[in-house]
Amino acid sequence: MFDTFRTTLTGVRENLGWAPDWAVAVIILALSVTLALGLHGLVMTVLRRVLGSRHPYARSVLSGTRGATRLAFLVIALFIALPTVPLDAEVHAVVVRLLLLTTIGLIGWVAVTGVNTAASLYLRRFRLDIEDNLLARKHLTQVRILVRALDTLLIVVTIGAALMTFESVRQYGISLFASAGVAGLVIGLAARPVLSNLIAGVQMAVTQPIRIDDAVVVENEFGTIEEITSTYVVVRLWDLRRLIVPLTYFIEKPFQNWTREGSAIVGSVMLYLDYTAPIARIREKVAELAAQSQLWDRNLVKVQVTDAKESTMEVRILVSAHSAGTASDLRAEIREKLIDFLQQEYPQALPRSRQEVVNAEPASADVAPRKYARS
Numbered sequence: 071m072f073d074t075f076r077t078t079l080t081g082v083r084e085n086l087g088w089a090p091d092w093a094v095a096v097i098i099l100a101l102s103v104t105l106a107l108g109l110h111g112l113v114m115t116v117l118r119r120v121l122g123s124r125h126p127y128a129r130s131v132l133s134g135t136r137g138a139t140r141l142a143f144l145v146i147a148l149f150i151a152l153p154t155v156p157l158d159a160e161v162h163a164v165v166v167r168l169l170l171l172t173t174i175g176l177i178g179w180v181a182v183t184g185v186n187t188a189a190s191l192y193l194r195r196f197r198l199d200i201e202d203n204l205l206a207r208k209h210l211t212q213v214r215i216l217v218r219a220l221d222t223l224l225i226v227v228t229i230g231a232a233l234m235t236f237e238s239v240r241q242y243g244i245s246l247f248a249s250a251g252v253a254g255l256v257i258g259l260a261a262r263p264v265l266s267n268l269i270a271g272v273q274m275a276v277t278q279p280i281r282i283d284d285a286v287v288v289e290n291e292f293g294t295i296e297e298i299t300s301t302y303v304v305v306r307l308w309d310l311r312r313l314i315v316p317l318t319y320f321i322e323k324p325f326q327n328w329t330r331e332g333s334a335i336v337g338s339v340m341l342y343l344d345y346t347a348p349i350a351r352i353r354e355k356v357a358e359l360a361a362q363s364q365l366w367d368r369n370l371v372k373v374q375v376t377d378a379k380e381s382t383m384e385v386r387i388l389v390s391a392h393s394a395g396t397a398s399d400l401r402a403e404i405r406e407k408l409i410d411f412l413q414q415e416y417p418q419a420l421p422r423s424r425q426e427v428v429n430a431e432p433a434s435a436d437v438a439p440r441k442y443a444r445s
Contacts, residue, residue, distance in 0.1 A: 095155045099148070106147035110143040113139075131187055138176065145176060152165065152166070170235055175232065177228070178224055185224070198210065210281070211275065211280070212275045270318045274320060280303065280320055282296075284330070285329045292307065299317070300317070303316075303320065334391070334393070337389055338388055338401070344422055351416070356373050356404065359408065360400075365396050367390050372388040374388075381422075382421050389401065
């Protein structure tokens with residue numbers, strides 16, 4: 071096919087012997103581009119019909135690589151047509167250099183696309199929309215972090231290879247390869263942050279202190295891990311704000327991960343009640359409320375007096391749920407219903423203030439006893 075294409079272009083050049091060289095070059099290059107685009111469109115159409123609707127993932131991959139394959143067809147066509155194009159030596163060298171750079175960029179593009187496609191294919195077997203998604207979150211986090219690290223490395227290598235094609239800046243390309251960063255570039259981008267984030271990403275993928283969709287407390291803010299990039303982590307907070315945290319934060323600083331080993335969690339409800347509150351009856355009522363709730367996972371319910379203050383006692387209620395979000399809703403439900411129960415049946419158990427009132431009377435031999443008031 072390549073020989074036929076080259077023969078066709080040679081015949082076109084011979085038939086255009088009467089035209090100036092620049093016109094012949096424009097016509098041959100335009101014809102090469104047209105033939106490459108037409109052939110690419112024909113191949114894509116045939117592949118789509120072959121795949122049909124039975125292979126939706128293969129069709130999505132085909133659509134995602136349309137740009138890379140189109141560029142590949144163009145580069146191949148131009149390389150084949152270049153020997154038949156009448157160009158000056160300097161112009162010919164420039165065109166060859168441009169095609170070489172395009173080829174390097176294309177190889178990097180194909181490599182990045184291949185990595186992302188393979189990762190997407192691997193993750194198809196895991197689902198996050200199920201209750202017990204610990205295994206899915208584990209693999210999703212590992213693959214996404216490693217893919218971003220590989221993408222960064224491939225981009226750096228591609229840039230280094232492109233720089234090494236220029237004699238005047240070859241030293242920067244060599245430096246880029248040696249440091250696996252961008253320390254040698256004139257723009258002065260330091261390689262240390264790139265390397266530290268790259269290493270932190272690999273370390274996080276292996277040790278997994280956090281995973282996608284983990285419930286965490288960072289900087290006294292509760293949220294879930296929404297995205298892990300090559301340089302930062304996006305935490306979706308409970309009120310839909312986003313907290314952007316550097317990737318190295320989760321390696322160097324302490325934080326809370328509520329779903330490290332599983333999604334089940336124990337929630338607590340704190341109440342401050344009067345000393346006359348019937349603890350035994352409250353314990354029975356909490357067990358009854360938990361049993362009636364669909365949010366409780368039937369594992370743990372407990373009522374304890376955890377502290378005794380000057381005017382109130384601290385009552386802690388523990389209830390378990392399948393996830394952090396469910397536990398939050400269950401805590402609110404237990405708190406609301408228990409307060410309503412106390413208001414209806416034991417209003418004296420709610421916190422009250424006590425004051426001592428002393429009657430002021432003239433001093434006498436017979437001092438009247440003090441009177442006390444309670445409110």
